[in-house]
Amino acid sequence: MEKTLRLKAKELLESGEVKVVIGYGWNRSKTRTTPVFITDPADVDTLVWNPLCVNNLSLYLTRKYKEIKALGRPAIVAKGCDIRNIVVLITEGQFKREDVFIIGMTCNGTVYKQDLWKGELTPNIMPTKCHNCDVRNPHVTDFVVGEKSTFTPPEVPTGMVYDKVKDLDSKSQSERWAFWVKEFSRCVKCYACRQVCPLCYCERCITEKNMPQWIETSAHPRGNLSWNLTRAMHLVGRCTFCGECERSCPVNIPLNLINQKMIGVVKEAFDFKSGYDEKTHPPMIVFSPDDKENFIK
Amino acid sequence: MADKILKKADLGKLIESVTGKGGRFVAPTTDSRQIVFKKVKSAEEIATDYILARNSFKEFLFPQTEVVAEFTLGKDTVDMRGVEVHAPQTVIFGARPCEAASLKGMHALFTWDFIDEFYTKREDNTVVVTVGCTKADDACFCTTVNLSPASTEGADVYLREAGESYTVEAITDKGKKFVEAHAAVFGSGSVKADPLVMPEKIANIDLAKVSERLKDKTHYDDKVWPKLTRKCIGCGACTFVCPTCRCFDIVDEGTAFEGERRKNWDSCQYDTFTLHASGHNPREHQHQRWRNRFMCKFNFFPEKFSGKGCVGCGRCVRVCPVRLDITEVMEEFSK
Structure with missing residues (x-):
C-alpha cells in the first residue's frame, strides 16, 4: 500500500494537481507516526502507512491552519473515519469538495494509542470505533489505496464505549453526576481536546472570550465542568466519534463516552449520523418545514 | 561501612511518620490508567x-489554579484582601532526577524581581526525594541535556533501588533534617544498588551548539521553524x-460585587498568550509560538537565570498528540 501511496503522491505533486500531501511519516526512532507535509516530490518516500497512523489529519484542512492553506491545494491521506470529518467540514461550508484531493486508505483498524503498539494489531488494542467501522472502504475519495476490505460491522454496535455508556445510562442522575464531576476534576484545561478536534475550528473559542468571561479559565470544578459541557454541546450532531479528543487528553478523561452518548441521542431524535454524505446538512444547522417539533414552526 | 537504607516494606511507616505530623505525602500512583503524582495515604x-x-x-509547589487574593466592590470602594498561602509540609517521593533538576530554575523565576510567596513558602516546606531510574523509554533524553539518572541536582534526598530496599543519600540540609526527623523509619545495612539505566545520548545533538545558534537571532524567520513545527x-x-514551564495568568472570578483573584497556569502555545488588546499578535502563527517555547528552553531561560530550561524528561514528547519531538528540533539546531 505504501508503494501505491507514494507513487500517487509523487504523481500529484509533479503534475501540480496538488501542492502539498498531508500524510503520515515516522518519527526519528521509527516507533511512532507523526503528521508530515510533503511539498517536494523527492520526499514522497517519507510517507508511511500502518496501524500506527491514528491521527485524524483532516484537522489540518481547517481554517485555523492558514500556513498550511498557504502552501496550496492539499491532498490528504485519510482513513474512512477521517473522511467522515472531511465530509462534515464540507457540509458546514468550510471548504468545497474540489478544494481537497482525498487519498482514501482502506483500513483494517488502528491502535487506540500508539504506546500500545507491540508490533501487531490485535483487537484488544483497537479503539471501539474500529470494531464497528463501516467505512473501512473509504466512502468519499479521489483515489483509493489498498485492497477492498470485506469487514462487516456488527449489527448492534459493540465494545467498551457502548458498554460503558449503557452502564452509565442505567445509573441514577446523582450517580452519573458524581461520575462526571470526578472525571472532570482531573481536567488541566490544556485544551488538547479542542485543538486536536477537526470540528473545533472556531478561530476564537468561547473559552477565550473574556468580556464577559463566559467560561472560567480556572481548572476548578466549576471551570472544568463548564468547559467540558460546552465542548460536548458544540459537537452534537457533528462529532463523528473519531476519538482524537480522548486520545489526546493528557489526563485520560473518557471523552468518547460523551461523544458516543451524543451520537446516540442524535441518531434517535433525527435518525442522523454525521460524516457520510457531503450533500446532507447536519440536523443542528438546518430548518425543515416537516420538523416534528412544533415550537419551531 | 553500613549505609543508610530505607526498606520498601517500611514505606508505609514513612508515610505515617510524615502524615502523622500533619504533612502530605505525594508519590506516583495509578489513577485513570496512568501513573500520576498524587497525595497518597x-x-x-x-x-x-x-x-x-x-x-x-510542580503542581504541588505551583498549583494549576490558586486564589491569591479576594475582593469586594462597594459603591465607592474596593476592598482587596490577601489570603494565607496554603503551604503544608510536603514530601515528594519517587520523583526522578531529571524533574528535580527543574527546581533551581523555578526558584530563580519565582524570586526574580519579586518574591512570590505562594511559591517560596511551599518550596520551603517541601522535601524532594528522588529515586534513580532503573527504566527508561525512547522519549527519555536526560543524558542529552547533561543530566542523568545519577544526578542529584534539586533533590533533597536521593534514593537508589536496591532489591527490597533503597539506598539513601541526604543531599541538602533539608534532606538531612528529613532523614533525622524520621530516623526511626530509616535503617542501616549494606545493600547493593541496582544498576541505573542510562538513556542513550542522542548522537546528533550538541546542546552548546543549540544555544549558540539560538543566540544569533537571524534564525528567527528561518523557514526551518514552520517546516519542523507546522504540525503543532x-x-x-x-x-x-x-x-x-511555569507561565501563569492572573484572572478575576466572581460576581459583579465580590470575587477572587486567581493565579492559573497559562501556556505560550495558546494564541491568546500574546494577543494584544489592539488585536495585534506578535506571535501570530503556531510555529512562532513553538519557536518561543524552544527559545525559552535553550536560550532566554538558561541565559537569564542560569537554570535549566529543559531537563530531558521527555514528557512533552510522550504527551504530544502529533508526536512533535523536541529532540528532533534540537538535532536540527545542532547542525
Whole structure:
C-alpha cells in the first residue's frame, strides 16, 4: 500500500494537481507516526502507512491552519473515519469538495494509542470505533489505496464505549453526576481536546472570550465542568466519534463516552449520523418545514 | 561501612511518620490508567514499576489554579484582601532526577524581581526525594541535556533501588533534617544498588551548539521553524506536563460585587498568550509560538537565570498528540 501511496503522491505533486500531501511519516526512532507535509516530490518516500497512523489529519484542512492553506491545494491521506470529518467540514461550508484531493486508505483498524503498539494489531488494542467501522472502504475519495476490505460491522454496535455508556445510562442522575464531576476534576484545561478536534475550528473559542468571561479559565470544578459541557454541546450532531479528543487528553478523561452518548441521542431524535454524505446538512444547522417539533414552526 | 537504607516494606511507616505530623505525602500512583503524582495515604497506593509520572510534581509547589487574593466592590470602594498561602509540609517521593533538576530554575523565576510567596513558602516546606531510574523509554533524553539518572541536582534526598530496599543519600540540609526527623523509619545495612539505566545520548545533538545558534537571532524567520513545527496543533499539553514551564495568568472570578483573584497556569502555545488588546499578535502563527517555547528552553531561560530550561524528561514528547519531538528540533539546531 505504501508503494501505491507514494507513487500517487509523487504523481500529484509533479503534475501540480496538488501542492502539498498531508500524510503520515515516522518519527526519528521509527516507533511512532507523526503528521508530515510533503511539498517536494523527492520526499514522497517519507510517507508511511500502518496501524500506527491514528491521527485524524483532516484537522489540518481547517481554517485555523492558514500556513498550511498557504502552501496550496492539499491532498490528504485519510482513513474512512477521517473522511467522515472531511465530509462534515464540507457540509458546514468550510471548504468545497474540489478544494481537497482525498487519498482514501482502506483500513483494517488502528491502535487506540500508539504506546500500545507491540508490533501487531490485535483487537484488544483497537479503539471501539474500529470494531464497528463501516467505512473501512473509504466512502468519499479521489483515489483509493489498498485492497477492498470485506469487514462487516456488527449489527448492534459493540465494545467498551457502548458498554460503558449503557452502564452509565442505567445509573441514577446523582450517580452519573458524581461520575462526571470526578472525571472532570482531573481536567488541566490544556485544551488538547479542542485543538486536536477537526470540528473545533472556531478561530476564537468561547473559552477565550473574556468580556464577559463566559467560561472560567480556572481548572476548578466549576471551570472544568463548564468547559467540558460546552465542548460536548458544540459537537452534537457533528462529532463523528473519531476519538482524537480522548486520545489526546493528557489526563485520560473518557471523552468518547460523551461523544458516543451524543451520537446516540442524535441518531434517535433525527435518525442522523454525521460524516457520510457531503450533500446532507447536519440536523443542528438546518430548518425543515416537516420538523416534528412544533415550537419551531 | 553500613549505609543508610530505607526498606520498601517500611514505606508505609514513612508515610505515617510524615502524615502523622500533619504533612502530605505525594508519590506516583495509578489513577485513570496512568501513573500520576498524587497525595497518597498508604504504601499500597504507590506505584513502583514506572518510568516517570505523566504530570510533573510542580503542581504541588505551583498549583494549576490558586486564589491569591479576594475582593469586594462597594459603591465607592474596593476592598482587596490577601489570603494565607496554603503551604503544608510536603514530601515528594519517587520523583526522578531529571524533574528535580527543574527546581533551581523555578526558584530563580519565582524570586526574580519579586518574591512570590505562594511559591517560596511551599518550596520551603517541601522535601524532594528522588529515586534513580532503573527504566527508561525512547522519549527519555536526560543524558542529552547533561543530566542523568545519577544526578542529584534539586533533590533533597536521593534514593537508589536496591532489591527490597533503597539506598539513601541526604543531599541538602533539608534532606538531612528529613532523614533525622524520621530516623526511626530509616535503617542501616549494606545493600547493593541496582544498576541505573542510562538513556542513550542522542548522537546528533550538541546542546552548546543549540544555544549558540539560538543566540544569533537571524534564525528567527528561518523557514526551518514552520517546516519542523507546522504540525503543532497549539494545545498546551506539553507546557502543562513540563516540569520547567511555569507561565501563569492572573484572572478575576466572581460576581459583579465580590470575587477572587486567581493565579492559573497559562501556556505560550495558546494564541491568546500574546494577543494584544489592539488585536495585534506578535506571535501570530503556531510555529512562532513553538519557536518561543524552544527559545525559552535553550536560550532566554538558561541565559537569564542560569537554570535549566529543559531537563530531558521527555514528557512533552510522550504527551504530544502529533508526536512533535523536541529532540528532533534540537538535532536540527545542532547542525
